Amino acid sequence: MVGSIKTMKHHSNGWSAQNCNGLEEKLDELRSLLGKADGDPLRIVGVGAGAWGSVFAALLQDSYGRFREKVQIRIWRRPGRAVDRATAEHLFEVINSREDVLRRLIRRCAYLKYVEARLGDRTLFADEILKDGFCLNMIDVPLCPLKVVTNLQEAVWDADIVVNGVPSTETREVFEEISQYWKERITAPIIISLAKGIEAALEPVPHIITPTQMINRATGVQMQNILYLGGPNIASEIYNKEYANARICGADKWRKPLAKFLRQPHFIVWDNSDLVTHEVMGGLKNVYAIGAGMVAALTNESATSKSVYFAHCTSEMIFITHLLAEEPEKLAGPLLADTYVTLLKGRNAWYGQMLAKGEISLDMGDSISGKGMIQGVSAVGAFYELLSQSSLSVLHPDEKKPVAPVELCPILKTLYKILIIREQSSQAILQALRDETLNDPRERIEIAQSHAFYRPSLLGQPLATLHCQ
Numbered sequence: 001m002v003g004s005i006k007t008m009k010h011h012s013n014g015w016s017a018q019n020c021n022g023l024e025e026k027l028d029e030l031r032s033l034l035g036k037a038d039g040d041p042l043r044i045v046g047v048g049a050g051a052w053g054s055v056f057a058a059l060l061q062d063s064y065g066r067f068r069e070k071v072q073i074r075i076w077r078r079p080g081r082a083v084d085r086a087t088a089e090h091l092f093e094v095i096n097s098r099e100d101v102l103r104r105l106i107r108r109c110a111y112l113k114y115v116e117a118r119l120g121d122r123t124l125f126a127d128e129i130l131k132d133g134f135c136l137n138m139i140d141v142p143l144c145p146l147k148v149v150t151n152l153q154e155a156v157w158d159a160d161i162v163v164n165g166v167p168s169t170e171t172r173e174v175f176e177e178i179s180q181y182w183k184e185r186i187t188a189p190i191i192i193s194l195a196k197g198i199e200a201a202l203e204p205v206p207h208i209i210t211p212t213q214m215i216n217r218a219t220g221v222q223m224q225n226i227l228y229l230g231g232p233n234i235a236s237e238i239y240n241k242e243y244a245n246a247r248i249c250g251a252d253k254w255r256k257p258l259a260k261f262l263r264q265p266h267f268i269v270w271d272n273s274d275l276v277t278h279e280v281m282g283g284l285k286n287v288y289a290i291g292a293g294m295v296a297a298l299t300n301e302s303a304t305s306k307s308v309y310f311a312h313c314t315s316e317m318i319f320i321t322h323l324l325a326e327e328p329e330k331l332a333g334p335l336l337a338d339t340y341v342t343l344l345k346g347r348n349a350w351y352g353q354m355l356a357k358g359e360i361s362l363d364m365g366d367s368i369s370g371k372g373m374i375q376g377v378s379a380v381g382a383f384y385e386l387l388s389q390s391s392l393s394v395l396h397p398d399e400k401k402p403v404a405p406v407e408l409c410p411i412l413k414t415l416y417k418i419l420i421i422r423e424q425s426s427q428a429i430l431q432a433l434r435d436e437t438l439n440d441p442r443e444r445i446e447i448a449q450s451h452a453f454y455r456p457s458l459l460g461q462p463l464a465t466l467h468c469q
Contacts, residue, residue: 020066027064027071030261034160034190041072045159047174049077049126049148050372051235051347052194053165054135058143058239063264065144074147075165076155081126083136087370088117088124091139101142105132108145137372141236157181161190164215167373168197168283171211175218182219190254191215191226196282197375200386205457208324208386210279212250224251227258228275230282232337233267234345241266245337249275277321277328281335284320285342286376287383288313291415292343293352294429308433309411314339315441316409320383322448323392323405323455348376356426362419377419384416392455397443408444410435 031042046057057075064071083091092114095101105111110132116122126136127150133143149155156162156178166174171193182189195211209217212226231246238244245268248255255271262269272278292309299305314331317339321328329335343349351374354360360368366377384406386392393402406413414432417424432438 023063024067024070026261027067030257031070033257036160039069041068041070042161043159044071044073044161044163045149045155046073046075046163046165047152047156047178048165048167048170049075049130049135050165050167051135051138052233053163054130054138054143054146055235055239056163056165056194057146058133059264059267060262061144061146072147074149074155075130076149076152077127077130079125079127079150081136083117083124083126083129084369085117085120087136087139088114091124091129091134092118094134094140094142098142101133104145108132137370138236139370141239143239152177153181156189159189161192164191164193164195164211166195167375168195168199168211168214169373169375169378171195172199172214172218175215179219182221188221188225190258191219191221192248192258193226193228193279194230195375196230196279196286197379198280198283198382200382202385202389206386206389206392207458208280208382210276210283212275212279223275224253226250227255228279228282229262229269230278230338231269232341234341238267244268245270247272247278249273249278272329274329276324278335280321280324281317281331281339283375283379284317284383285339286346286348286374287379287415288317288339288376288411289342289346289348290352290355290374290376290380290419291411291429293349293354294356294418294426295352295433296349297353297356298426298430305430305433309429310340310343311441312433312438313343313411315444316411319405319408319444319448320387323387324458347371348374351376352426362422380412380415381420384412384420386458387412392458394447397439397447408439408447410438 034042036042044060046053054075057073061073065073095105095114105114113122113124117124127148129136130146131148133145135143164171193211193215197211199209201207201209212223212228215221215226216223227248227250229246229248231244233244233246243266247270248259248262249272252273259269259271291313292306295305295309318331331339350371351368366374368374387406387409388404390404392405394405394408396403396407410432414424414428418426418428
């Protein structure tokens with residue numbers, strides 16, 4: 001029954017005394033900045049247990065979990081999510097292919113329940129398997145065991161640092177509930193948001209609402225305590241110690257010490273003040289990743305077709321970010337790399353591929369078993385709704401008349417017709433790319449780089465509160 005077993009070293013083994021000393025120094029430094037007294041552990045809580053949220057918590061646990069008197073790392077996820085039979089069978093195969101995982105479960109007297117689930121004699125639950133290091137959205141990559149809490153109040157009421165790992169579509173609801181548990185707090189927590197996506201609001205004027213803004217409005221925590229972390233990374237690859245980097249964006253007070261605290265030899269974290277561009281790009285890349293997946297599937301992975309798509313989608317992304325920020329961070333370095341890896345290999349690109357191949361349908365919704373929330377779908381609707389407002393009109397380069405910004409974003413328009421109103425098939429994305437009247441992407445970028453193009457009202461609040469120095 002066990003079959004072949006791969007011998008693999010657990011991630012947290014093999015730490016040298018020098019590494020441990022360096023980690024403890026970083027932990028002590030952050031504790032000092034937060035005013036933590038001896039005997040009072042730094043409390044870090046992940047909210048949401050999707051792939052990236054779970055990996056982020058596991059990375060912290062692997063690095064700092066040994067210092068139990070100084071730090072406590074927990075993760076919250078909703079209870080009651082059953083693991084289906086097919087997933088339980090696959091999970092059993094994964095367990096038996098990894099000697100380190102198999103030995104760990106046997107040592108913890110946890111192996112038998114996976115045997116029973118494999119035989120159909122027991123139902124496993126997502127929070128239950130997460131305690132053993134298995135994320136429901138990433139079964140193939142076992143993590144370290146995690147301290148899992150299913151009661152949100154218990155998880156967050158005394159947290160010093162909260163990591164938002166829930167999708168942007170759920171961020172507002174979750175943090176509105178959290179705010180009820182923080183009413184009597186004296187000191188505000190630090191919040192690091194991993195969420196990518198936006199909402200569009202049309203009153204009193206058309207504007208976007210990003211996840212960090214949602215958190216700010218739901219909890220009253222000041223923007224200087226709310227940061228965004230994103231970068232060119234695939235969760236499973238980061239946990240398997242593929243080299244990766246990320247940026248933490250927000251106010252200077254916390255972004256620099258947090259970048260130092262989060263940095264690891266294989267996961268380099270830089271800091272940046274431009275919260276707006278990075279957070280908006282985080283949502284935009286998911287939009288265009290769906291189209292990239294469609295193009296890849298429909299052209300049998302044609303490098304030429306994918307490069308044409310890349311040129312047009314990045315020009316649309318630059319165009320949109322220049323509406324939102326007067327001097328946005330250039331689409332280069334980590335921002336460009338984040339876009340590239342998401343278009344190349346991510347759940348949104350996978351979703352586009354499966355739609356184009358007919359292996360999934362829009363009727364299945366945007367929460368897919370084994371993948372989690374496909375955040376690009378709601379972001380397509382939000383960006384289209386926002387950019388179709390005539391009050392934001394720009395001058396069309398050929399027709400020389402005012403048009404809504406979305407009229408200069410043919411890929412976004414096509415994705416809206418495919419995914420939201422469903423009046424076109426996936427094939428329409430190729431037709432959009434092959435339109436002979438399509439402008440050179442350079443022209444779209446030149447329009448965007450005009451300072452007259454910037455629309456500060458789109459941020460919904462003064463820019464100074466978001467572009468933190």
